[in-house]
Amino acid sequence: MPRVHFSANEIYEKCSTEQEANTQIINKNKAVDYFIVKEVNKSRYIFVDSNRYGIVWLNAISFMFMHIAFFIGIYRLFVFTAYKAWIFGVWISLFSAMGVTVGAHRLWSHKTFKATLPLRIVLMVFQTIAGQNDIYTWCRDHRLHHKFSETDADPHNSKRGFFFCHVGWLLTKKHPDVVLKGKTVDCSDLLADPVVKFQRKYYLPLYIILGVVFPIVACHYLFDCSWIDSFISSYVRYIVSLHTTWFVNSAAHMFGDQPYNPQIAPRENIFVSLVVMGSEGFHNYHHTFPWDYTISETGWKFNPMKHAIELWAKLGLAYDLKRASPELIARVKRNILQQSEDQHPYEKPHDF
Numbered sequence: 001m002p003r004v005h006f007s008a009n010e011i012y013e014k015c016s017t018e019q020e021a022n023t024q025i026i027n028k029n030k031a032v033d034y035f036i037v038k039e040v041n042k043s044r045y046i047f048v049d050s051n052r053y054g055i056v057w058l059n060a061i062s063f064m065f066m067h068i069a070f071f072i073g074i075y076r077l078f079v080f081t082a083y084k085a086w087i088f089g090v091w092i093s094l095f096s097a098m099g100v101t102v103g104a105h106r107l108w109s110h111k112t113f114k115a116t117l118p119l120r121i122v123l124m125v126f127q128t129i130a131g132q133n134d135i136y137t138w139c140r141d142h143r144l145h146h147k148f149s150e151t152d153a154d155p156h157n158s159k160r161g162f163f164f165c166h167v168g169w170l171l172t173k174k175h176p177d178v179v180l181k182g183k184t185v186d187c188s189d190l191l192a193d194p195v196v197k198f199q200r201k202y203y204l205p206l207y208i209i210l211g212v213v214f215p216i217v218a219c220h221y222l223f224d225c226s227w228i229d230s231f232i233s234s235y236v237r238y239i240v241s242l243h244t245t246w247f248v249n250s251a252a253h254m255f256g257d258q259p260y261n262p263q264i265a266p267r268e269n270i271f272v273s274l275v276v277m278g279s280e281g282f283h284n285y286h287h288t289f290p291w292d293y294t295i296s297e298t299g300w301k302f303n304p305m306k307h308a309i310e311l312w313a314k315l316g317l318a319y320d321l322k323r324a325s326p327e328l329i330a331r332v333k334r335n336i337l338q339q340s341e342d343q344h345p346y347e348k349p350h351d352f
């Protein structure tokens with residue numbers, strides 16, 4: 001990997017901003033695929049070839065075998081018509097999807113509503129079943145994604161193509177900007193929640209019990225499936241849930257309308273909303289109004305998790321639900337809000 005060091009003075013010669021310095025260096029080297037990374041002491045910069053930094057081969061090979069096993073599992077479930085195992089897979093997917101979309105995403109990442117301790121514990125259990133990393137890590141990456149969308153600091157930057165933002169970002173080393181700018185995202189509120197702190201501390205044993213053992217045992221005893229079908233059902237469900245979540249990062253950033261803010265990449269994608277069972281695919285709305293617990297405008301749109309949150313609010317389990325007002329939505333749609341220098345002006349009222 002070619003790395004060339006320059007002093008800050010060399011770079012900032014006739015430059016007043018980092019962006020200008022970037023442009024100057026790129027022009028000087030005629031290497032548009034290069035980016036610069038600011039070192040911690042801000043005195044030197046490093047050139048890195050952005051096309052060559054690393055595949056994590058252990059992850060790549062593991063993912064390949066995981067998907068071979070996935071297709072073998074699908075084949076077996078079809079051939080043996082294990083319909084009960086399919087039903088169980090869909091049933092438990094609902095709960096794990098709720099843990100991700102309502103728990104990790106709307107509650108912890110964006111604070112779109114507040115939840116009582118019992119509800120937070122239940123959502124933590126569901127999120128653990130999903131097996132998508134602990135809540136703290138999930139939310140930290142997601143806040144970084146919102147703050148630096150479609151830049152190198154976005155962990156799944158959609159400008160690097162569908163494959164990268166869908167799964168490739170998990171198979172390659174993090175871009176240095178992800179690490180550097182990740183430090184600017186405040187996640188102290190997450191660790192202030194004892195539920196998040198507990199899950200992070202005991203994530204591995206919790207995941208083995210709740211995400212691996214529990215679904216297999218429940219499928220075997222509650223749905224009367226064989227042990228092998230129970231295992232395959234749980235495994236297939238896990239791989240499907242990973243891809244459905246990844247579609248929010250890929251398809252919902254590439255395909256669909258942009259009725260609220262055409263200046264950002266996220267789009268309104270009904271297919272993604274259906275597969276994640278939570279309406280997270282209405283992504284142009286969500287990136288425009290990230291503090292809104294409904295994740296989409298009211299109306300015909302598929303939004304089961306919105307109703308779940310409202311039901312919990314009626315039962316006293318959820319409170320302080322935040323919504324974008326119809327007036328604000330109308331103003332934004334007419335594009336009369338002041339555009340600032342910020343890339344995502346409408347996210348300003350949102351402090352995570």
Ligand SMILES: [Zn+2]
Pocket residue numbers: 105109110142146286290
């Ligand atoms: Zn979000």
Ligand SMILES: [Zn+2]
Pocket residue numbers: 145248249253266283287
């Ligand atoms: Zn997004």
